[in-house]
Amino acid sequence: MHWLVIASIMIAFVLSVVPTSFDMRLWRPEFVALVVIYWSMYSSEHFGVFMAWCCGLLHDIIELSPMGYSALGLVVVAYISHLSYQRIRSYALWQQAVWVFILVGIYQLLGNWVNGLMDKEVESPTFLIAAMITAFLWPLVVVTMRSVKIRFRIP
Amino acid sequence: MLVLVLISLILLSIGHYTQWLSPIRSYINVFSTPFYWVTNLPSKTVEWFDEYIVSRETLIKKNRQLRKKLLIQQTKLQKMAALYSENIRLRELMNSSKLLQDEVLIAELMGISPDPKVHKVIINKGVLDKVYVGQAVLDAFGLMGQVVSVTYNTAEVLFITDNAHAIPVYINRNGVRTVVEGVGDLYSLRLSYVPNTMDIVAGDLLVSSGLGGRFPAGYPVARVDSVNYDPGQPFSTVYAKPTAQLNRSRHVLLVFREGHVGLGTTQ
Numbered sequence: 453m454h455w456l457v458i459a460s461i462m463i464a465f466v467l468s469v470v471p472t473s474f475d476m477r478l479w480r481p482e483f484v485a486l487v488v489i490y491w492s493m494y495s496s497e498h499f500g501v502f503m504a505w506c507c508g509l510l511h512d513i514i515e516l517s518p519m520g521y522s523a524l525g526l527v528v529v530a531y532i533s534h535l536s537y538q539r540i541r542s543y544a545l546w547q548q549a550v551w552v553f554i555l556v557g558i559y560q561l562l563g564n565w566v567n568g569l570m571d572k573e574v575e576s577p578t579f580l581i582a583a584m585i586t587a588f589l590w591p592l593v594v595v596t597m598r599s600v601k602i603r604f605r606i607p
Numbered sequence: 608m609l610v611l612v613l614i615s616l617i618l619l620s621i622g623h624y625t626q627w628l629s630p631i632r633s634y635i636n637v638f639s640t641p642f643y644w645v646t647n648l649p650s651k652t653v654e655w656f657d658e659y660i661v662s663r664e665t666l667i668k669k670n671r672q673l674r675k676k677l678l679i680q681q682t683k684l685q686k687m688a689a690l691y692s693e694n695i696r697l698r699e700l701m702n703s704s705k706l707l708q709d710e711v712l713i714a715e716l717m718g719i720s721p722d723p724k725v726h727k728v729i730i731n732k733g734v735l736d737k738v739y740v741g742q743a744v745l746d747a748f749g750l751m752g753q754v755v756s757v758t759y760n761t762a763e764v765l766f767i768t769d770n771a772h773a774i775p776v777y778i779n780r781n782g783v784r785t786v787v788e789g790v791g792d793l794y795s796l797r798l799s800y801v802p803n804t805m806d807i808v809a810g811d812l813l814v815s816s817g818l819g820g821r822f823p824a825g826y827p828v829a830r831v832d833s834v835n836y837d838p839g840q841p842f843s844t845v846y847a848k849p850t851a852q853l854n855r856s857r858h859v860l861l862v863f864r865e866g867h868v869g870l871g872t873t874q
Binding site: 508518523567 | 616621643720729
């Protein structure tokens with residue numbers, strides 16, 4: 453595991469708890485899911501599903517949410533990325549972004565199911581706002597991470 | 608992958624249906640503190656600048672304003688002191704128990720739960736400052752919530768607006784008791800099971816009743832916003848607005864009750 457992979461995940465953790473006002477929280481992109489999807493797609497031999505699960509568990513500890521809440525979503529998302537990376541990597545960036553929207557949407561949906569089990573009210577399509585913003589961030593992330601990857605020779 | 612999904616589901620159900628994970632959680636949650644500390648740094652810096660880089664004129668002006676305010680408050684307090692002792696004397700006449708003065712501790716907000724459906728915050732006081740689970744948290748305007756878990760130097764506070772939270776209250780005007788529960792909206796609370804015949808109107812102040820033993824009695828909780836009376840329904844739908852400024856308060860008060868032993872403080 454390259455130290456920059458860990459650093460990127462740490463940055464994602466920090467960004468995911470930056471305090472915002474209560475009403476703005478729906479708009480926060482899913483940084484951890486974004487980073488996990490990136491490493492699962494562009495470094496799939498070194499970033500497995502188990503790593504994604506560990507990230508999810510850590511994310512739950514940091515976000516103070518029930519254990520397994522985002523671990524569940526991240527495992528599924530990482531698994532789908534591993535199945536599809538060969539095809540998706542050859543797509544244009546905006547097409548990849550659409551795929552990322554779907555992946556993060558699945559992640560949010562799983563989170564929402566868990567929330568439903570815990571009697572938290574589920575507002576139907578509003579939770580997809582975050583997925584949309586995450587997808588908009590995807591091209592930016594790919595471009596910067598790609599240069600970082602080449603610069604520091606991350607396998 | 609299926610194994611990991613299964614493990615996550617098992618963890619989730621253990622966390623939801625049993626209490627087995629909560630002692631472990633209070634240890635692990637220590638790891639989350641540095642992240643909240645880091646994200647809190649920018650606002651800390653801004654606060655520092657606000658405090659230390661101020662012109663002399665502003666300081667003098669502020670000082671004057673504060674002194675004026677203090678004078679007004681002190682005058683009010685003098686009256687309060689007389690009323691307080693009178694109240695105690697009257698209570699003694701009626702042979703009822705004495706009102707206890709609550710001790711408070713000021714804490715600062717460190718972080719906000721990132722999940723949009725959870726109304727929780729993290730404050731910078733923990734076991735070290737004798738914070739205990741179940742302790743009431745207030746701001747200058749009313750009750751905010753209660754402590755739900757403590758670590759070494761932080762604590763998690765569940766707001767009264769979270770939809771897993773309910774608090775027993777009474778109407779300040781006539782003393783009718785009821786229960787206020789959160790609906791997951793920061794600006795509204797719902798009163799559950801209000802009979803159609805109950806005397807409640809918009810504008811009524813709801814005050815914590817202290818029933819249930821968790822919250823101290825007599826702190827303002829919410830003000831009734833709307834009362835919707837439908838003769839076809841067994842209960843009226845009543846909504847109230849929390850008096851505490853849940854979205855704004857950065858400094859909160861933790862109330863210590865006299866003779867209260869923590870309900871499960873972790874060391």
